[in-house]
Amino acid sequence: MTTRDIVFTAVGAVTALSALLSVTTKQVVHAALWLLVCLGSLAGAYLVLGQELVGLVQLLVYVGAIVVLVLFALMLTRAPIGPHAEIDTPWWQRLAGALLGAATTALLASLLLPLFSGATADLDTPTTTTPQVAQAVFGTWVWPFELLSVLLLVALIGAFAVSRLVLHRDGADGADGARHPGTVSSGARSDGRG
């Protein structure tokens, strides 16, 4: 067992443990914080495997941006400190969640383990460098990459359209809202209904 093996086992154990804690904790903000630890140590796992760029981008995107947004959204709902009866789940939901999670894990494991069981990588002389990652993304896989970009753009425009359309329909109810269809706020909406 080399040093790299030991470090990888440790990082993997932290990842798995924090993932488990993230779904079992009774406090909603703690779940997000454990998710943070999980995604951060996953970046560590990439680093141990010699994929520096992937690990750093994981840190930049998931830890630095996505979990921050999750925490931000949680704080908007005034997530309480300590366990709370209102946001607890009944036992059958927990059971269903555990079953679904186990099934997904089994499915992924049965698919991926045979696929990569024989794969080896020489970690002392890493072959995948940043230019190679870039060439793979913008060369070989450029069409899936572009399709994903379009999907994200559609989602963005869709979210924007949904929020605008809902505002517009509400505003059309009242005379006040109809006069300023572009600038209807929640205040103007209640005026129109009153």
Place this chain on the structure above:
Amino acid sequence: MSDLAPWLEVVLRAVAVLAAFLVLPLLVGQTEHKVMAHMQGRLGPMYAGGFHGWAQLVADGVKFVQKEDITPARADRWVFRLAPFVALIPYLVALAVIPLSPRVVGADVAASVVLVLAVIGVGVIGTLMAGWASANKYSLLGAMRAAAQLVSYELPMVLAVASVALAAGTLSLVSIAEAWNPWWLLWQLPGAVVFLVAALAELQRPPFDMPLADSEIVFGAFTEYTGLRFAFFLLAEYAGIVVMSLLFAVLYLGGWSGPLEQWLGWLWTVLKGFLVAVVVIWLRVSWPRMREDQLQRLAWVWLVPMALFQLALTAVGVVVFP
């Protein structure tokens, strides 16, 4: 230092980075005291230590250590106590990979630019944890303002840095500074302006100190903190100024390029970084605090398009003058 044992070299480098991390923020803090005072027509600290109050921040540190470490009764104990360290450690990691010269660098990492950006993005989580765990409405408001601000300003900052990396054709800070030439001062000017403004916002320094706004929400996410933990948040802010100033010097001002750079390279980087830090202090004295909507408007209406324009400009430059 190649003739030393590997473990000894690692320990020496870590100690050197830690020393820089503890000394440079104090220097910036003292400079802020004095420069601000003189810009406002007063003297600033004059007594502590004798000569122009040089020991003022040391005295402040001693005062912070003596204060009681209070955790509010309704706070989330562990998250509250961990938050200052989560805010502080990312800047320590960032400082370790910023080169002062090709040989004076804590740890030479291949993709150091991405590493610096990634860990700076992690720092905000300390503020969020502090704000939520304090069980105080002002803290929560401050944390939410901080999150909204930092998520908005991270995008223009990453785009501006991406433009420099594109111009140099590498993700290593050492290679970027080596690829620099004086024309970049003009070519990368829009990106440099975007970076400086976004860095100020990331540090939550005036005029971007909405998350702390003392006249509205006491002291934002740090309201409930006392003693050493509060001092750690302050240290994180000043360490942030050091990191951002040195980063600006390395990315946009050529780092160690200057006369006798074989021997004095590290001195030029430090001096350029110090100059940027003085500009950061100057901006604090000159501008009033921005309102939340003005702040978001500045990020999305001005900085993001400017950064995208800079990216296009860089791409054209790289293709036309290879």
